[in-house]
Amino acid sequence: MPLLKIEKVTHRFAGLCAVSDFNLAVEPHELIGVIGPNGAGKTTVFNLITGVYRASEGSIKLEGQELVGKTPHQITKLGIARTFQNIRLFKELSVLDNVRTAHYGRIHYTPAEALLQIGRFRAEEKRITHQALDLLAIFKLDEMAGEKAKNLPYGLQRRLEIARALATEPKLLLLDEPAAGMNPNEIIQLMDFIRWIRKTFSVTIILIEHQMRLVMGICERLVVLDFGATIATGLPVEIQNNPKVLEAYLGEEVAV
Amino acid sequence: MAKIKSIYENVMSRWQALTDFKFFWPLFMITGIAFCMAASTYEFIDLYVQLILIYVGINIILTVSLNLINGYMGEFSVGHAGFMAVGAYVASLLTVHVFPPGAQNLFFPLAILAGGLAAALIGFLVAIPSFKTRGDYLAIVTLAFCMIVKSVLENIDAIGGPRGLLGMEKLTTLPWVFFWTALSVWVIRNLVYSNFGRGVLSIREDEIASDLMSVNTRQVKIIAFVVSSFFAGIAGGLFAHALQFINPRMFDIIKSTDILIMVYLGGIASIAGSIIGAVIYTILLEILRPLGVWRMVFMPLMLVLLMIYRPRGIMGLKEARMFTPLRDLVTEKLWRQKKKEAGDASP
């Protein structure tokens, strides 16, 4: 059974069809790229999967469970986490608290226990603090655990966002333009990093990208969107030579 | 100047050492209550000063509870006076009409609690439509709420209508105010430094990201609002039994503005800030009483200057060490130690 199955999903914004008849089946442990020119509807697909928008039509299933109609926090608890195109960290909170917040749905004490500081409260707080610090250590961010997120340099903020998403213990990780603002050298590092994340955390990854170099390098399968329509799917080599794709990208820099 | 600074630092470091002491809080509570009891029985503190201290306490309750919504959660509520009114009227009606006149002291905490619960219930009813969707409806809904409460109270003759309600005994004493103030600070502080509190803070920082990090944002907002309303109700009950007279005009939008000023003066998202804001504002109001109407010029002016030079308030987004959990520091230290040992073991 596929991990994620999206069938005939369509979404309109006041007449504008941002995504139309979108279909995708993702097998466990796959690494899939979604590409397309500006405004093609890529981010909207992520917003539909994570419940930020409710699909006008169609169905989205995670391990057979329907996601359409669920709220974002319910969907996150079921095992989908994401990052954002424009970084959305909790800026005024510490790096540690950014990660600890992601444990919200899996904490085992009640507000009453927190109020009286009894029962499982202390043990649980200790557990998630340790877990968060361990995770930050893996991402080489533990030295900055006490720093406010807004004070991190841009690259580390992107890294922290991925760490925070992984703290929710997802089965499926959605990365929205992780390479934005990076130079070719950094992109090569990022490619290794993403592969390594998939292996270490055994997650399935869907990646939105503008930079063709990145997706061609690591994705096993690509989906190309243009004006909300899926114009091609297939292996990177197939996509590279697809005339429709070249046409859609005409006028954009095709950095293959 | 340098000397003042060094004295200040010296005092602060000693104070910090004192508050780090394990039994600081239990001892603080016991001595606090004992002191307040002694003060109100033997009256070694001037009655006028006692009354000001009572108002300081009530204002601290109002400020920390509103700070939960406006500071920690980043929403904008202007209805705090409305919830105060609910608490004040419910508690007063109970002590005046329901509880036996002979045992007022005994039933007083119950009356205050009932006022708080009534305000919490109303808070729940206000919160449901306000937080139905994302976006800034809260300011408008709470503004409307504040006006509705006032006109409803003015139109019920059974509870005095516009003339208000009197006949309450002076039941609000210093020890009681100390108790309720400490309770509100304690509750809000513990909530803020818990899983729930991280939910509240993340809503302020980025509501969508918060929801996507598994925070049930709607639930968190409703709970926070109910807790906040509860303490506004408590403060209302205490206020009514300190003044021994209430009328609907006391709880209009001006009163809400007063509380807002205390929040933004002391500092958003800070317990220490709330206390500082409430203390400064209450005392300043007393000092400036001779100015009469000019007070109404001075106060907004202060707010404007504050917004320009210190937009987040004196303690904005900062917390005094005494209110932050040492727990985190300890776990982090232990974690680093463990990591170092593990690192040493494996070459």
Ligand SMILES: Nc1ncnc2c1ncn2[C@@H]1O[C@H](COP(=O)(O)OP(=O)(O)OP(=O)(O)O)[C@@H](O)[C@H]1O
């Ligand atoms: N909330 C919204 N309301 C109205 N229109 C929207 C909304 N969000 C996106 N759109 C529109 O939907 C279309 C697809 O947007 P989307 O953000 O999904 O594109 P994208 O492929 O992620 O583009 P980019 O590469 O620039 O990030 C665009 O035309 C956009 O203007």
Ligand SMILES: [Mg+2]
């Ligand atoms: Mg996008």
